Amino acid sequence: MAAITYKCPNCGGELTFDPSSQKYKCEYCMSKFTQEELDAMAPKEGEERADNAGGSQTESASDPSGAGMPKDSQADGSESGAGKTDGAGSAMVYTCPSCGAEIVTDETTAATFCYYCHNPVVLSGRLSGEYMPNKVIPFAIDKKEATKQFMEYVGRKKFVPKAFFNKSQIEKLSGVYFPYWQYSCQVDGEADGEGTRTRVWRAGETEYTETSIYRLERRGDISLRNMTKNALKKSDKALVEGVQPYRIDEAKEFSMGYLSGFQAEKRDMEKSEFEVQMHQDAEEYSKRLLRDTMEGYSTVTVQSSHVEFRKEEWKYLLLPVWVLTYSGRNDKVYYYALNGQNGNVCGKLPVDYGKLGIVSGITAAVVFVIGLIGGYLL
């Protein structure tokens, strides 16, 4: 595994992904390159070694695909650390391809900056093999725009301590790609119930009430797409869910270059950990859709409903978030987060509890109800 920086072929400066042009940009000579041109370039690689001092865990110890396949990075016999899962033991040290300084990362870091020369570094091996994302939504909002939106946001909030948005704090605003599981499926759903309609009329001295009872049957072929769950244990769930939803349909095929100039995390949660919850969400959502088609009655009672899943599809994707965190009094952590694609904002400010997101962002659901009988009189 290697640390990579993408170098400008014109001047040797580092290339970063530029959200406003959606191209790769050299900060020094201002050249811009397309994805195709970047793919054709050979990135400059630095070296990696496992930090053995703390009985560290090597990359292959946590990567089943590398099991039994010794890599050069574990040549120094750090087997004693295998299987160790505590955070402190999982630090890895890389060599910056630009200045040679050491870059210390934790186990899930996939892209970062050199602490010394500030050049962007992509740790390509962290996202290879089974950890290679299927899709990515590249940042569309750059740091300048994110900063502007942040200032407008805190400007509207009263009683926010100045320390939350002073200059050195704003410099910490970071663009981070977070790992997500994306789930799509087809649902065969059915729901049966009873509906009533009443009619009241008067003839002479007598008032009549007629109640009609209908049997309602619904069969639905429901296509659920783009349900997402954050797949990083350490991420603040309120933060990463709070900036949902994304326009997932605009996700691009993953390319390592998109990470250049940003931070990125790799997943540490597998899809098996989400299956139960995802099915539950899909089931609830489908049943609600079927129930919502039972319109036009005074009362509706659903007596039975059932769903089955087909064509289930899981994808691993990276989603962009601008994040600013702040430690307040009593070590309380506050944050501001901005969706890097469309600018949705959420925050937990020192005095303001921002909006929290829904459990899973369902961005698109297409429903075809077949056999939609309007209900027939019993």
Ligand SMILES: [Zn+2]
């Ligand atoms: Zn250049």
Ligand SMILES: [Zn+2]
């Ligand atoms: Zn460096």
